[in-house]
Amino acid sequence: MKHILYLLFFTSILSAQTTLSPKVEAIYQQMTIDEKIGQLNLITPGGTVTGEVVSKNVNEKMKNGQVGGIFGIRGAKKVRQAQQIAVDSSRLGIPLIIGMDVIHGHQTIFPIPLGLSCTWNMDLIEKTARQAAREATADGLMWTFSPMVDISRDPRWGRISEGNGEDPYLGSQIAKAMVRGYQGDDFTDPTTMLACVKHFALYGAAEGGRDYNTVDMSKVRMYNEYLPPYKAAIDAGVASVMTSFNVLDYVPASGSKFLFRDVLRDEWGFDGFVVTDYTAINEMIEHGVGNLQTVSATALNVDIDMDMVGEGFLMTLKESLEDGFVTESDINEACRRILKAKELLGLFEDPYRYFDEERASKEILSDEFRAFAREVAAESFVLLKNEDDILPLEKTGKIAVIGPLADSRRNMLGTWSVSGDHSKAVTVIEGIREVAGEGVEILYAKGSNISDDPEFARKVNAFGPEIVIDERSSAILLEEALIVANQADVIVAVVGEAADMSGESSSMANIGLQPEQLELLKALEKTGKPIIMVLYNGRPMTLNWESENMDAILDVWFGGTEGGNAVADVLFGDKVPGGRLTTSFPFHVGQIPIYYSMLNTGRPNFGETAQKFRSNYLDIPNQPLYPFGYGLSYATFDYSPMVLSDTLFSNTSDIKVNVNVKNTGDREATEVVQLYVRDVVASISRPMKELKGFQKIRLAPGEEKQVEFTIDQSMVEFYNVDLEKVSEPGLFEVMIGPDSQRLERRNAILKK
Ligand code: NOJ
Numbered sequence: 001m002k003h004i005l006y007l008l009f010f011t012s013i014l015s016a017q018t019t020l021s022p023k024v025e026a027i028y029q030q031m032t033i034d035e036k037i038g039q040l041n042l043i044t045p046g047g048t049v050t051g052e053v054v055s056k057n058v059n060e061k062m063k064n065g066q067v068g069g070i071f072g073i074r075g076a077k078k079v080r081q082a083q084q085i086a087v088d089s090s091r092l093g094i095p096l097i098i099g100m101d102v103i104h105g106h107q108t109i110f111p112i113p114l115g116l117s118c119t120w121n122m123d124l125i126e127k128t129a130r131q132a133a134r135e136a137t138a139d140g141l142m143w144t145f146s147p148m149v150d151i152s153r154d155p156r157w158g159r160i161s162e163g164n165g166e167d168p169y170l171g172s173q174i175a176k177a178m179v180r181g182y183q184g185d186d187f188t189d190p191t192t193m194l195a196c197v198k199h200f201a202l203y204g205a206a207e208g209g210r211d212y213n214t215v216d217m218s219k220v221r222m223y224n225e226y227l228p229p230y231k232a233a234i235d236a237g238v239a240s241v242m243t244s245f246n247v248l249d250y251v252p253a254s255g256s257k258f259l260f261r262d263v264l265r266d267e268w269g270f271d272g273f274v275v276t277d278y279t280a281i282n283e284m285i286e287h288g289v290g291n292l293q294t295v296s297a298t299a300l301n302v303d304i305d306m307d308m309v310g311e312g313f314l315m316t317l318k319e320s321l322e323d324g325f326v327t328e329s330d331i332n333e334a335c336r337r338i339l340k341a342k343e344l345l346g347l348f349e350d351p352y353r354y355f356d357e358e359r360a361s362k363e364i365l366s367d368e369f370r371a372f373a374r375e376v377a378a379e380s381f382v383l384l385k386n387e388d389d390i391l392p393l394e395k396t397g398k399i400a401v402i403g404p405l406a407d408s409r410r411n412m413l414g415t416w417s418v419s420g421d422h423s424k425a426v427t428v429i430e431g432i433r434e435v436a437g438e439g440v441e442i443l444y445a446k447g448s449n450i451s452d453d454p455e456f457a458r459k460v461n462a463f464g465p466e467i468v469i470d471e472r473s474s475a476i477l478l479e480e481a482l483i484v485a486n487q488a489d490v491i492v493a494v495v496g497e498a499a500d501m502s503g504e505s506s507s508m509a510n511i512g513l514q515p516e517q518l519e520l521l522k523a524l525e526k527t528g529k530p531i532i533m534v535l536y537n538g539r540p541m542t543l544n545w546e547s548e549n550m551d552a553i554l555d556v557w558f559g560g561t562e563g564g565n566a567v568a569d570v571l572f573g574d575k576v577p578g579g580r581l582t583t584s585f586p587f588h589v590g591q592i593p594i595y596y597s598m599l600n601t602g603r604p605n606f607g608e609t610a611q612k613f614r615s616n617y618l619d620i621p622n623q624p625l626y627p628f629g630y631g632l633s634y635a636t637f638d639y640s641p642m643v644l645s646d647t648l649f650s651n652t653s654d655i656k657v658n659v660n661v662k663n664t665g666d667r668e669a670t671e672v673v674q675l676y677v678r679d680v681v682a683s684i685s686r687p688m689k690e691l692k693g694f695q696k697i698r699l700a701p702g703e704e705k706q707v708e709f710t711i712d713q714s715m716v717e718f719y720n721v722d723l724e725k726v727s728e729p730g731l732f733e734v735m736i737g738p739d740s741q742r743l744e745r746r747n748a749i750l751k752k
Contacts, residue, residue, distance in 0.1 A: 007136055009724065011539075016271075017333060018271065018289070018333065018336040018337050018340045019161035019218060020336060021096075021339075027092055027094065028337075028470060028696070029308065031061060031329070033318060033331065034066075035065045035091070035092060035094075035274055036331050036332060037066075037313060037317045037318060038061075038068060038335075039068035039094065040068055040300075040313045040314070040331075040334050040335065041060055041066055041067050041306070041307055041311060041313060042068060042071065042076050042308045043055035043067055043069075043239040043309060044071050044072035044073075044149045044308075045058045046072060046458050046523075051558055052602065054309070056555070059085055059215060061098070062082065062090065063085055063089065063090055065091055065094070065260075066314060067086065068094075068306060068685055069098065070082055070096050070097075070305065071098065071101075071143075071308075073417055074100055074136075074141055076141060076355040078227060079140030079210070080141070080352060080355050081140070081703075082098070084352050085142055087329050087351050089732060093168075094339070094342070094672070095347040095348065095351035097341060097342055097345070098142055099138065099141060099143035099145060100141045100144060100145070100418065100419065100628035101146070101418050102144035102145070102146055102161065103136070103144075103145075103148070103417070104128070104417065104421070104560065105128065105131070105132045105152065105373065105560060105561070106132045106135035106136040106139065106141075106364070106426075107139070107364045107365050107415045107420060108135060108370055108373050109370075109413045109560035110132075110373055110375060110376050110560045111375070111377050111557050111559050111560050112161050112162065112415060112502075112538055112539065112558045113148065113162050113163060113363055113558050113565070114161045114165060114557060114582065114583065115163060115380040115381075115414075115557030115559065116170075117163075117557065117580075118129060118176075118368070118382050118557070118579035118581060119379045120170070120381050120542070120694060121379060122173055123177075124376060125178060126177040126178070126181040127181065128181065128410065129146075129147075129177070129180070129181025129182045130179045130182075131372060133184075133192045133193045134179065134359075134363055135180075135369070137191050137192065137356070138191075138354075138355075138356045138357075138359040139419070140364055141649055142194060142347075142354045143192050143240070143341075144177065144182055144196040145242060146198075147164075147174070147194045147196050147197055147234060147292050148197075148199065149164060149172075149174070149225050149229035150198075150202070150229075151165075151167070151229065152164065152165075152204030152205070153204075153583075153592070154204070154206070154209040154592050154593050155541070155585075155592065156209025156233075156508055156539075156589070156592060157210075157211065157502070157504070157507055158415075158502045158504065158506030158538075159179055159204065159211065159414055159501065159503060159504055159506075160539045160540075161414070161502035161539055161557075161558075162414075162416055162503065163204060163583030165462045165582050165583040165628075166582065166584065166596070166597075167596075167691050168225050168226070169228070169691045169693075170691060171232070171302075171378045172228045172229045175197065175230070175232040176232050176233065176731060178195065178237070179195045181192070182751060187239075187344040187345060188344075190346075191238075193300060194240055194341060194344070194345065195233070195238050195239060195240070195507075196239070196240040196242050197230055197234070197236070197238045198243075199240070199243065199253075199277055200230055200242065200253065200259060201222075201226065201227060201248065202215045202222065202246060202248055202264075202669050203215075203243060203253075204226075205226065206246060206275065209505065209592065211505050212245045212725060215246040215247065216249055217248075218683065219371075220719060220721060221473055223723055224719050225597070229686050230700075231268060234273070235268075238346065239273070239276045239340070240275060240341065241272065241273075241740070242275050242276070242277055242308075243259075243260075243273075243276045244709075245277055245283065245546035249280045252280070252284045252287045252289060253280070254280040254281055255299055255302055256296060256302060256525050256735075257301075257302045260274060260303045261302055261455050264303070266308070266346075271337075271440065272341065273305040273338055273340070274306070275307075275308055276299065276304055276307055276308045276310070277308060278309050279294055279308065279696045281307055281312040283306075284298070292312050293316040293319060293320055293323075293325070294325070296312035296313055297318065297320040297325040297326050300313065300314075300317060300326050300330055300332065302515065303318050305338055306334070306338060307338045308626045309340065316332060331365060348601060355434075355598055363606070364467060364559070365424060365476055366419075371562075372560035373560055373561050373576065374566050375566075376485070376557075377562050377565075377567075378558060378566040378569050378577070379575075379578055380556075381554055381555060381560065381567070382631040383533075383554055383577040383579075383631060383633065384585075384630075384631070384632070385550060385552055386551040386705040388551070388631050389551045390551045391440055391554070391571065391573070391634065392572055393532070393571075393573070394626055394632060395437055395572055396439050396440060397437050397441070397488075397489040398440070398441045398487060398488045398490075399441070399490055400443045400485045400487065400488035400492070401432055401442060401443065401492045401497045402484060402492070402494070403447050403448070403493045404448055404494075404533075405428065405450070405494040406429050406446070406492075406494035407427050407429045407446070408468075409422055409423065409425050409470075409537065410422050410465055411466050411498050411499045412425035412427060412498040412499075412558065412560070412561075412564060413425055413499060414499050414503075414505070414557065414558025414560065415500050415502055415503025415538055419650040420561065425563070425564070425566045426562055426563065428494050428534065428563075428564045428567050428706055429442070429564070430565075431563075431566070431567050432564075432567070436568065436572060441496055441519070443483040445477070445484040445485075446470060446478045446481070446719055447478065447480070447481035447524075448478065448519065448520040449467065449469050449474070449477070449493070449516060450466070450497070450498050450513075451467050451471055451498075451514045451516065458704035459501075460500050461658075462500065466498035466499050471612055474516060478519070478523055481520060482523060482524070482527065485527045485529055486529075486699060489530075490529060490530045490531075491529050491531045491532065492531075492532045492535045492571065493524060493532065495513060495521065496513070496535045496536030496537045497536055497538055497541075501536025501538065502537070508513065511539060511542050511586075512542040512543070518701070521546065521549070521550070522683060522740040525549050529553055531550050531552075532553075532554065532571065533553045533572075534555060534556055534565045534567055535554065535556065536553065536558060537558075538557065539583075539587065540583045540584065540626075541628070542588060542589060542625070543625060544588075547625060554567070573667070574635055576635065576668065576670070577632070578631070578670035578671075578696075580629050580630060581630045581631060582629055583595075583725055584626070584627055584628050585626035585627075586597055586624055587621055587623065587624055587625045589664055590617070590620060590645070591617075591624065595625075595628065596627055596628040596689065596740040597688070597689060597733075598687060598688060599688065601615040603615045605622055608621055610620075623741075627739055627741045628674070628739070628740040629739035629740040630738075631672075631739070633669045633671065635664070635665030635666070635701070636663075636665045637662065637663060637664065638661070638662045638664050639659055639661055639668065639738070639744065640659055640660035640662075640743065642657055642658065642744055643659070644744060644748065647734050647746075647747060647749055648711060648751050649711055649713065649749070649750055651727075651750040654710050654713075654714075655711040655712075655748055656708055656710060656711075657675070657709045657736065657746075658706055658707070659744075660703055660704050660706050661673055661699070661703070662699070662705075663704075664702075666701045667701060668699065668701065669699060669701045669702075670696055670697065670699075671699065671738065672738070673689070673695045673696075673738070674735075674736065674737060674738065674740070675692050675709045676690060676735040676736075676740065677689070677691035677711070677715065677716060677732055677734055678732065678733040678735070679718070679732055680730065681730045682718070683720055683721065683726075683728060684720060684721055689735055689743070692715050693709045694708050694709075697752070709736070710750060711734060713727050713750060727750060728750070729751060729752045732747070732750060733746070733748075734746050734748050
């Protein structure tokens with residue numbers, strides 16, 4: 001109880017009250033304490049179940065004013081019914097806020113976020129969120145649980161698929177773009193919706209990559225490397241924040257005063273509302289920090305406003321008020337923040353403004369939206385290997401399309417596409433048939449199952465039949481594949497993960513291809529035919545054998561509704577791949593956590609091979625298989641030596657860094673020019689390189705463009721050991737190149 005009293009003290013000194021419009025203030029003034037607590041309750045009748053509990057007696061509770069919001073339902077009719085209950089049957093008629101996990105598109109599904117991040121195209125990413133908001137708001141929704149901006153450096157963690165990779169700078173740009181896309185600049189515009197940045201905080205650093213597991217991290221790392229994307233979303237004006245399931249300093253995030261009071265509210269000045277993740281308050285009981293009453297009081301006392309599904313607030317806050325564990329002003333303020341969000345959305349003017357059946361029928365999955373999704377998918381693909389320029393393929397001859405993902409509609413959308421309609425997704429074989437045209441003979445064989453293991457399939461198939469074990473034996477599948485392969489000029493092997501082998505509660509210890517798929521590739525390789533591997537994946541995978549033995553590898557993540565067409569566009573060269581990795585692909589799972597911005601250590605390893613008494617492994621290299629920022633194109637690019645306008649910079653003067661990039665290929669293509677900086681000597685050890693800028697440029701064959709970056713003092717700021725944001729004078733290394741390894745370096749000095 002001691003810490004509850006301590007928190008009460010903080011409550012009383014926190015004075016600023018959320019301001020409501022006169023109309024909403026008048027409603028608020030009539031509210032009973034029960035009705036106020038009711039506003040803090042977020043329920044789901046079961047559309048998106050991500051835990052063991054589903055809300056009960058939903059209609060009853062809405063009538064009784066015991067519900068502030070609902071999620072997991074969509075569609076004008078359904079949502080209208082729910083809203084009508086709240087508006088017509090509850091005492092004060094306060095409308096519900098209606099949310100959903102609109103993560104990478106609403107019904108027109110875009111690539112999974114990890115794939116989307118590989119576009120390095122902020123305008124494009126913003127546009128995907130804008131389009132998702134257009135569809136969702138026509139479908140009755142006004143609040144999305146996105147963007148997910150958790151940095152992760154552990155490909156075993158299934159939810160790495162939902163984030164933007166390993167880098168805080170890139171992650172921050174994407175966080176801003178997503179918030180802008182969903183929210184626009186006018187909340188009352190009925191095509192915009194509230195965004196919710198999640199999961200605050202550090203969810204992506206779960207020990208061992210096991211979902212929901214413990215997180216333990218130094219504050220220096222947290223401030224410099226993990227918090228920036230959340231902060232960027234706050235700075236971009238995100239309306240809400242979701243808590244995370246993990247602990248931080250042994251305190252469950254949903255009860256962390258440090259995170260919510262100190263950092264989010266006091267340091268960052270966030271004045272929107274905070275929602276817990278699914279039953280995260282109740283889970284504090286399992287974390288071992290109290291019973292339902294205590295943990296619910298703790299959550300409110302650290303400034304959490306809304307309780308997702310668990311109903312700890314609903315069941316215990318009144319009692320806690322009577323017992324003196326929470327104050328009325330804290331309940332009031334949480335309620336006011338939620339009312340404020342509803343006011344911003346214009347719900348008190350018109351509770352039904354987000355149901356636009358006419359717009360829904362015109363826009364959702366429209367040709368225009370689908371065409372855009374096809375562009376986006378193609379831009380997200382990363383070409384990892386292209387020996388002898390085997391890609392793009394000619395639209396002639398015989399192509400064998402082989403593999404368990406080639407004709408698997410159920411796996412095209414990827415994880416967290418809750419409103420996506422699988423039947424509307426284009427498969428790879430369909431895309432290839434469509435794009436290749438008459439001149440190509442397409443042969444097809446499944447070749448293998450995604451996995452032959454029924455127990456594994458059962459776990460992966462929690463949301464539907466993604467791994468379908470064929471009635472035919474593995475031997476027959478393989479034989480059929482070889483017959484087809486032997487007739488063809490080239491093999492396109494479509495392999496990888498099922499959609500829900502990544503995502504929530506989908507951690508994996510082995511992140512290579514499943515054994516039966518590897519066996520298939522090995523058998524195909526023996527035919528001597530050239531093989532193009534098209535890889536479906538929600539995480540970086542270990543691909544050592546593949547990288548040596550496949551002629552080309554195209555990583556296509558999960559491209560969404562139009563993914564199959566986009567794969568074909570890229571295979572046949574109608575589109576040139578331009579994606580660049582935003583997570584390192586490990587050489588071996590033993591390297592994890594793996595990321596490019598490592599510290600040097602006191603005993604760095606200077607070469608490729610292990611050296612005694614140096615920081616390395618005896619049996620594997622330190623380097624990843626494919627580094628952060630990496631990706632090939634159908635064109636090639638030349639970088640001129642970089643030119644610095646000066647070698648000195650200060651808090652009043654900057655350095656311009658210029659480099660000329662030339663397309664030396666014969667295709668128009670994009671290149672992502674990347675700028676990294678190293679603080680060579682500082683008061684704490686600093687990463688060997690950190691991304692500080694990038695520009696995606698498009699170049700015609702033979703075209704050369706000058707790319708300019710500005711190095712200034714703010715760019716080299718970091719949090720020191722006392723968590724003060726500082727820049728320290730001295731030597732810096734400026735690096736430019738096409739990925740985090742192929743870099744040209746120059747020195748620069750920050751003056752005192
Ligand atoms: C649990 C997930 O962690 C979160 O990201 C999601 O928004 C909620 N469930 C609601 O579906």
